[in-house]
Amino acid sequence: MIIKVKVPSPGESITEVEVASWLVKDGDYVSRNQVIAEIDSDKATLEISAEENGVISLMAEKGKRIQVGDIICIIDTSKKKPIYNNKNSKELDFHEKKIPKEQDIIKKIPSPASKKILSEKNISIESIHGTGKQGRITKKDCLLAEEWINPKTSMSRAKKVTPLSSLRRKLSERLVSVKNQTAMLTTFNEVNIQEIFLIRKKYKDMFKDKHGVNLGFMSFFTLSCVRALKLYPDVNAMISGSEKINFEYYDISIAISGPKGLMVPVVRNAENLSFRGIEQEIHRLSTRVRDGKITIDEMTGGTFTITNGGVFGSMLSTPIINPPQSAILGIHKIVERPVVINGSIEIRPIMYLALSYDHRIIDGRESVGFLVSVKETIENPIKFLMEGSENNIRKILEL
Helix, strand or coil, rough: CEEECCCCCCCCCCCCEEEEECCCHHHHHEECCCCEEECCCCCEEEEEEECCCCCECCCCHHHHHHHHEEEEEEEEECCCCCCCCCHHHCCHHHHHCCCHHHHHHHCCCCHHHHHHHHHHHHHHHHCCCCCCCCEEEEEHHHHHHHHHCCCCCCCCCCCCCCCCCCHHHHHHHHHHHHHCCCEEEEEEEEEECCCHHHHHHHHHHHHHHHHHCCCHHHHHHHHHHHHHHHHHHHHEEEEEECEEECCCCCCEEECCEEEEEECCCCCCCCCCCHHHHHHHEEEEEEEHHHHCCCCCCHCCCCCEEEEEEEHHCCCCCCCCCCEEEEEEEEEECCCCEEEEEEEEEEEEEEEEEEEEEEECCCCCCHHHHHHHHHHHHHCCCHCCCCCCCHHHHHHHHCC
């Protein structure tokens, strides 16, 4: 029986995809549900699995653009998995191997010119295979050995040209459109992470034991952003034609790096989630991104984005807005710095914050006020996120 494997639809309005990679070769035997290929659309990379056991024939080359619904490969289920018999191996066993006769054993005897090179270049005679008569080491053998031991510096000026994937091309278009179609500005601030450090140091082990996920920084920043978005609602808005849409819910997009690049899945209704709920949802989405299983639906519909360049060592950046959203918060590497506290210089863990925003819809007052709100929440998490009392921390963390 011949099974025709067709290109699935990655989502609405997408009619064409690109074969990103084949994970099997033409003529291979494949098993049911085995991942055989990856396809790129404008929005995501998707996996294609074998529908039945059998021998596969590839119908599209890597890098080729094909229509949704086209046949990408066929599987012949009538062909069974081949069985390899080691008895047919052409390799000789130990007893069959040819044993050289005494007069066939060659001796490493260098020529006079070779002796001089070996001495000058400090090359061991044992490292050279003689190609001369009866295994005699020649001058050429010594020069080749020297080149192998001390290779010359390559002056290659080669270059490699690789076509952009469909996903990367679409991302490029989106990034350029953001620059061209928005009035993007960035405002900065810095935040003292000391209080969060103290809370995590005291409760992170209990949190991990109870909930199975780490008590990270992202839950603090997500809840801080929700609070700031409530205070400055235009940061949680978007432009649609000649209208402004203000969202009364808070779907926070979290930028996560995966094998296919940066993906931005969405934590839905973050305003209704606790620290535990946010950390578990981010862990679930991160796992799906890194396993290449994230779906388009999980990456669409966010109202605000947080991106963490600090995980890559970035000290400061100007993040690009994730359209059609109007703002994005960039958080960065935490570095111990001298700061003035109550008139004294002390060392504190400091992070730079960057808020990029669309000035068409968000004024300077809102952008600066939003960032100041995030700063005060992060620096006073007990007051703003934990009902104002250290006695409530265990309850808020559900410990």
